[in-house]
Amino acid sequence: MERKLAGWFGFPPLQLFVILLVFNMLSQPHVVWEKTWSLLSDGIIYEQRSLSNNQDLDISKKELMNLTLCDIETMLRTYCKSLRDFPPMSFPTRHVHLQQGNSLIAAGLEYDKQALTEEYNNLKSSLIDEQKRVLYTILHAVDTNSGGMFFLYDHGGTGKTFLWRTLTAAIRSTGNIVIAVASSGIASLLLLSGRTAHSKFSIPVPTEQQSTYIDYLKSRAILASTIDVVDQLNEKVLKSVPGQEKEYLSSDKADIDNNSDISSEVLITEFLNSLTTSGLPNHKLY
Ligand SMILES: Nc1ncnc2c1ncn2[C@@H]1O[C@H](COP(=O)(O)OP(=O)(O)OP(=O)(O)O)[C@@H](O)[C@H]1O
Numbered sequence: 463m464e465r466k467l468a469g470w471f472g473f474p475p476l477q478l479f480v481i482l483l484v485f486n487m488l489s490q491p492h493v494v495w496e497k498t499w500s501l502l503s504d505g506i507i508y509e510q511r512s513l514s515n516n517q518d519l520d521i522s523k524k525e526l527m528n529l530t531l532c533d534i535e536t537m538l539r540t541y542c543k544s545l546r547d548f549p550p551m552s553f554p555t556r557h558v559h560l561q562q563g564n565s566l567i568a569a570g571l572e573y574d575k576q577a578l579t580e581e582y583n584n585l586k587s588s589l590i591d592e593q594k595r596v597l598y599t600i601l602h603a604v605d606t607n608s609g610g611m612f613f614l615y616d617h618g619g620t621g622k623t624f625l626w627r628t629l630t631a632a633i634r635s636t637g638n639i640v641i642a643v644a645s646s647g648i649a650s651l652l653l654l655s656g657r658t659a660h661s662k663f664s665i666p667v668p669t670e671q672q673s674t675y676i677d678y679l680k681s682r683a684i685l686a687s688t689i690d691v692v693d694q695l696n697e698k699v700l701k702s703v704p705g706q707e708k709e710y711l712s713s714d715k716a717d718i719d720n721n722s723d724i725s726s727e728v729l730i731t732e733f734l735n736s737l738t739t740s741g742l743p744n745h746k747l748y
Pocket residue numbers: 588589590593616617618619620621622623624625689740741
């Protein structure tokens with residue numbers, strides 16, 4: 463099970479566990495948690511030691527489990543979910559503050575600069591001219607501390623995220639901080655160490671029925687549209703078109719390699735139907 467968690471889709475295990483929870487793909491999350499918690503907590507001791515600048519920092523098993531649950535709870539909140547939604551999953555008994563100093567700054571600087579420099583050079587070498595122009599314009603604003611607000615827009619699949627990754631690697635490789643935020647949890651997964659804006663900046667999300675999350679943020683921040691927002695709008699507009707809606711279904715199945723770590727039970731039709739892929743029209747399988 464641990465090997466599967468580590469291998470699936472290339473997500474870090476903790477993030478993958480959260481995604482499986484959010485998509486209700488674990489029938490017994492607490493069993494998976496009990497069997498894999500040590501894998502999920504991988505990196506937390508290292509993180510705590512470097513945040514507290516104390517390489518001898520000792521963390522008990524109970525504390526480590528609690529810290530891991532805290533991380534899971536924080537990630538779930540970005541999807542408006544909580545560990546309490548998945549009983550009998552454990553809930554962190556308290557928020558542990560082992561960190562000393564400014565943990566946000568420490569976390570923002572905690573990158574392998576050499577690896578990032580290599581990644582930057584690698585990504586940069588394949589940029590097309592238009593991407594390079596945008597990259598250098600923004601890097602110039604950073605280097606000269608002149609500030610600015612840049613909107614990058616184009617059709618899906620034209621390389622915006624790729625450029626964003628190049629920019630992030632460039633800036634982080636020089637020891638500067640990039641705060642990667644997106645307006646939805648799904649979009650934030652595409653960004654290196656990305657979080658939703660409301661989670662990162664602790665923007666409260668209203669719970670009144672009449673006000674929606676989008677309306678709330680619209681009055682406070684400029685949002686870039688993400689694929690899921692575009693899909694929602696698309697659906698809304700299509701619903702307002704007069705006439706009867708007709709849905710065409712595709713027939714297909716996942717081609718699972720025998721040696722693959724991906725289990726066929728995971729790739730259920732409902733999950734495949736929840737995916738929208740850049741460059742492909744939305745679809746429904748049956
Ligand atoms: N300069 C490039 N060199 C190599 N591959 C690239 C380049 N630019 C983009 N790609 C690849 O093209 C694909 C689409 O790019 P990307 O995901 O960045 O597009 P996008 O504009 O962010 O799409 P969307 O708006 O749908 O999210 C990705 O697989 C990405 O790795």
